[in-house]
Structure formats: C-alpha cells, structure tokens
Amino acid sequence: MKNxxxxxxxxxxxxxxxxxxxxxxxxxxxxxxxxxxEIFSRVLYAAHHAPSVGFMQPWDFLVIQSQTVKQQIHAEFVKANQHAESLFEGKKRELYPALKLQGILEAPINLCITCDRERGGPVVLGKTAIPTMDLYSTVCAVQNFWLAARAEGLGVGWVSIIDEQAMKDILGLPEHVVPIAYLCVGYVSEFFEQPELQSKGWANRLPLEELVSFDRFGQKKSAAESNLINQIEHDGKVYPYSLP
Ligand SMILES: Cc1cc2nc3c(=O)[nH]c(=O)nc-3n(C[C@H](O)[C@H](O)[C@H](O)COP(=O)(O)O)c2cc1C
Known part of the structure; x- marks a missing residue:
C-alpha cells in the first residue's frame, strides 16, 4: 500500500x-x-513495533499463566504493599487500604515486559550520552501494548508495588535484564470513565496549560500571549473521542 x-x-x-x-x-x-x-499475539506485535533507541528493541515478553507463579508474585505484592501503606500519613493513610492496586490472581494472563540492558552490545546508537534510553524504549513498548489492548477490549493493570529483586528471582531474570512492567491482562466487566485514583479522591488530572512552558523550563505564557495556551484552555479540553 502507498505510504x-x-x-x-x-x-x-x-x-x-x-x-x-x-x-x-x-x-x-x-x-x-x-x-x-490470535488477539494476544496482535497486541504483542503492536508492543514490538514501539520505537527504540538505535532500533535496539531491548524488550522481552514473559507471559505468565501459571497460578503458582502468580501466587508468588502476589505474595510479594502483599509484602511491599504493607510497607507502602505505612509511608503515607493523614487522609491518604486512611484511603490507601481501600484502594485495590492489582489484579494479579484474577487476570488470566500476567505479562512481564523486560529490558535487556546488554542487547545490541556495549555501544548502541543513541544511547551513548544517556545510557537509560533503553529503559525508556521499553516503556514505549508497554504503552503500545496498553493502547492496542484497549482497542481489543482487553484491560491492562500495571503493578509496580513489588520488590524488584524478588520479582527477578521468581521470574528467573538474568542480572542484566530489568523488569520494566508487570502487567495484569484480561477482558473486563467494565472500563471506568475516569482514572480510579481520581474517582476515589486520591489525585486529580493536572491542568495541561500549567504544564506547558516556552523556551526555558517554567517560563509561562498566558492565554492572551499564546494562542496555543488559549487553544488548550478551551478547545483542547474537549475530548471528542472519549466515551460519553
Ligand atoms: C509506571 C506505572 C506504574 C504503576 N503502578 C501501579 C500499581 O502498582 N498499582 C496500580 O493500581 N496502578 C498502577 N499504575 C496505574 C496508575 O495508577 C494509573 O495509570 C493512573 O492512576 C491513571 O489512571 P489511568 O491509567 O486509568 O488513566 C501505574 C502506572 C504506571 C504508568
């Protein structure tokens, strides 16, 4: 087909x-x-078409279907989550236990997307000045996966409250392979309209216009000075493609 x-x-x-x-x-x-x-392979294929520094493609996809492995990961989540809860104070401390922050045991598939820090050898195009670019490339694969999954009607939940070394040990990851995303994947009874952390009163989406600056970090323009800011404050807030 013509491009x-x-x-x-x-x-x-x-x-x-x-x-x-x-x-x-x-x-x-x-x-x-x-x-x-057929569907899961398509979503993985979308992930594999993410951009990557030097076309390094540092990702691997570890598909977890074993209930035993899920239970081991879940036990690590419970441990890390108890510690996490103790770190918050006040209203957030009260709210935290009411948040459900993973679906490890319920999701039919868990998927760990990893980054092989040695792929492509010691010198990789584009990674010479900022060596963490391989990690960011893998995150692009995660986002491709998440969006393609949504298009297929599949829900995805990212679980990050797990001790990294414990996860590496359970999953048998070599030293140079970093677990980037532990994902729970499956069909869902519903997709919420808003982020759950918003509807449960934990956080709100920040106003986009406050996050845009010009020429130097933090240098702002008002809507009167910048048509871009004007657009963001008005038309940009209308999500024409969101569900009602
Ligand atoms: C790097 C990363 C780690 C996350 N870790 C968790 C997690 O451990 N548990 C959880 O419930 N949600 C986790 N999330 C999901 C966020 O809470 C969620 O993306 C955010 O609240 C916005 O909601 P939305 O994704 O539904 O738009 C994570 C998201 C990202 C990008």
Missing part, C-alpha cells in the same frame, strides 16, 4: 484518540475469560 503522509482518515484518527482517552489502568474488573492467542 500516505497526510493525516489519517477521520475514522482512523478517532480510533487512535479513542484508545488513548479510553485506556484505563484496570485492577478489580477482570473476567476469567480466556484471551484468544
């Missing part, structure tokens, strides 16, 4: 934005329904 360099046709464009605005982190709504390999 066309204009914007996507309206229905394709809306598909991209729809996936972005309707993606959610899923913890408590997983269904036991099996994920057909």
């Amino acid at each position: 066309d360099n204009g914007p996507f046709a309206a229905e394709h464009k809306s598909g991209v934005y729809k996936a972005i605005f309707n993606r959610r982190d899923v913890r408590g709504q997983f269904l036991p329904t099996a994920i057909p390999d």
Whole structure:
C-alpha cells in the first residue's frame, strides 16, 4: 500500500484518540475469560513495533499463566504493599487500604515486559550520552501494548508495588535484564470513565496549560500571549473521542 503522509482518515484518527482517552489502568474488573492467542499475539506485535533507541528493541515478553507463579508474585505484592501503606500519613493513610492496586490472581494472563540492558552490545546508537534510553524504549513498548489492548477490549493493570529483586528471582531474570512492567491482562466487566485514583479522591488530572512552558523550563505564557495556551484552555479540553 502507498505510504500516505497526510493525516489519517477521520475514522482512523478517532480510533487512535479513542484508545488513548479510553485506556484505563484496570485492577478489580477482570473476567476469567480466556484471551484468544490470535488477539494476544496482535497486541504483542503492536508492543514490538514501539520505537527504540538505535532500533535496539531491548524488550522481552514473559507471559505468565501459571497460578503458582502468580501466587508468588502476589505474595510479594502483599509484602511491599504493607510497607507502602505505612509511608503515607493523614487522609491518604486512611484511603490507601481501600484502594485495590492489582489484579494479579484474577487476570488470566500476567505479562512481564523486560529490558535487556546488554542487547545490541556495549555501544548502541543513541544511547551513548544517556545510557537509560533503553529503559525508556521499553516503556514505549508497554504503552503500545496498553493502547492496542484497549482497542481489543482487553484491560491492562500495571503493578509496580513489588520488590524488584524478588520479582527477578521468581521470574528467573538474568542480572542484566530489568523488569520494566508487570502487567495484569484480561477482558473486563467494565472500563471506568475516569482514572480510579481520581474517582476515589486520591489525585486529580493536572491542568495541561500549567504544564506547558516556552523556551526555558517554567517560563509561562498566558492565554492572551499564546494562542496555543488559549487553544488548550478551551478547545483542547474537549475530548471528542472519549466515551460519553
Ligand atoms: C509506571 C506505572 C506504574 C504503576 N503502578 C501501579 C500499581 O502498582 N498499582 C496500580 O493500581 N496502578 C498502577 N499504575 C496505574 C496508575 O495508577 C494509573 O495509570 C493512573 O492512576 C491513571 O489512571 P489511568 O491509567 O486509568 O488513566 C501505574 C502506572 C504506571 C504508568
């Protein structure tokens, strides 16, 4: 097919934005329904088409279906989560135990996306000045996976409250392989409209206009000075492709 360099046709464009605005982190709504390999392979393929520094493709995809492995990971979550809870104070300390922060045992598939820090040898194009670029590349694969999964009707929940070395030991990761994302994946009873941490009163989305600066970090412009800020404050807030 001819590579066309204009914007996507309206229905394709809306598909991209729809996936972005309707993606959610899923913890408590997983269904036991099996994920057909045909669909799961497509989502993995989307992840594998992420950008990567020097085209290094530092990721591996570890598919976890064993209930025993899930239980071992879950036990580590429980441990790390108890510690996490003790770190908060006041209102957040009260709220924390009510948050469900993983769906490890309920999700039919757990997936660990890892970064092989030695892939491509000691000198990798683009990674010479900032060596952590391989980690960021792997995060791009995670995001591709998350968005493609949403388009397929699959929920994804990222679980980060697990001791890294314990996770490496359970999953048998070599020393030079870093677990980037431990994901719970499955069909869901519903996708929430808002981030759960927002609806439960933990945090709100920050106003985008406050996060944009010009020419030097923190140098702001008002809507009167900048049409971009003006657009963000008005039209940019309308998500035309989100669910009602
Ligand atoms: C790097 C990363 C780690 C996260 N770790 C957790 C986690 O351990 N448990 C959890 O419930 N959500 C986790 N999340 C999900 C966030 O809480 C969620 O993305 C955020 O609240 C916004 O909600 P949304 O993803 O539904 O838009 C993580 C997200 C990211 C990007």
